[in-house]
Amino acid sequence: MPVKTPAVESHQMVNMPCVYRSMVERIFMVEQILSEFRLEKEDLKEVMGRMQREMDRGLRVETHEEASVKMLPTYVCSTPEGSEVGDFLALDLGGTNFRVMLVKVGEDEERGWKVETKHQMYSIPEDAMTGTAEMLFDYIAECISDFLDKHHIKHKKLPLGFTFSFPVRHEDIDKGILLNWTKGFKASGAEGNNVVGLLRDAIKRRGDFEMDVVAMVNDTVATMISCYYEDRSCEVGMIVGTGCNACYMEEMGTVELVEGEEGRMCVNTEWGAFGANGELEEFRLEYDRVVDETSLNPGQQLYEKLISGKYMGELVRLVLLKLVNEELLFDGEASEQLKTHFSFETRYVSQVESDSGDRKQIYNILSTLGVLPSELDCDIVRLACESVSTRSAHMCGAGLAAVINRMREHRSQEEMKITVGVDGSVYKLHPCFQARFHKIVRELTPHSDITFIQSEEGSGRGAALISAVACKMAACMLTQ
């Protein structure tokens, strides 16, 4: 393992008041502290190798329990053909908002299919996220009821596809238990229970509408399915938003948890949990440990905590506090706001790195956080943001490279052409994440030709499309 440059070594300098330090000295010391975030190619290859080992262990029956990467079968077996038609309701739960969507799947003369959506966003109150499962699902049912009223479709019993973006152990496409909450959700009484059952019960409790819940999918799976409609080589779905995760089409024979050898099944890797067996220890820094210890799920989702939007701003805030303590930033004084957990929002990281060079944007953000920065302060804050977001892109890149190299090996292809469908606020909104991420993935996957496509409303459209397939399958079974 390559040896990391230790953080600030010159004790003399550390204790010297910042007014006496030259700009060059300050920048030098800041860069030394930030250099801990840099990952060399060898580090990333190591992460990739360890991820592949955990993926293997996750797929095998005898090692599945202890594997940190769970590799959950989704029962999405082959991606659908675009011929299903009708109205579907799609729900999307997994970030800070909950969405209800009406999706019309129809036929179009030129492309053979057409998907139209109407949607409404509802913010999830904190007490619904962290109260009881009943409270959370009652709130969801209330939002559905409101949506049906608004669109005058309460009388219809529509098929419903549920994008539920948490780790679920499926027994079928419409049945699966929640293994554990992630991303700040904590509603009690949900873990270990059938999620579709919780939703059906809440709808029954309300009693003012009926729904036919036909499919539940992870957001990575919904993203992959919705992108498949644009590009039939799309066999990987990835999210880099509030959370971070990926799914891909695995050879059925390798998915030991499900019987059958023919064809492929989509596997939800739940790679965000990677690191739970110590695989990331030498890469985790003091800031990562604080983020983890103060989170609702300490010791869990360690890989996700290095990458995703839920934690990126908080990591930057902790780095800024470190620089203030070392008297390298803001004259050694942090404002009360800056001392407050999660005050440095992840969208600020994007905004800081989008600054055109006149530092206006950076200045404005810092003023809202109660500090009046010098020009050098602004530059240092930008360096801190770049370090955290670049590490995120590189770490995430190592994960995707692990998946893609593995797929190529299992398919025994010399060269593999593959499309990855991607969604998530970090991937879509950060000004440099994509470029850094694509570059590192391509460097780590020398024999693959990768196309990245962004999904639009993937969670809802994907859930509706897979519901269309599930309905068709049910119809087939009935007529047999």
Ligand code: GLC
């Ligand atoms: C978390 C969830 C996972 C989801 C991801 C992206 O990692 O556990 O299921 O796909 O966030 O939303």
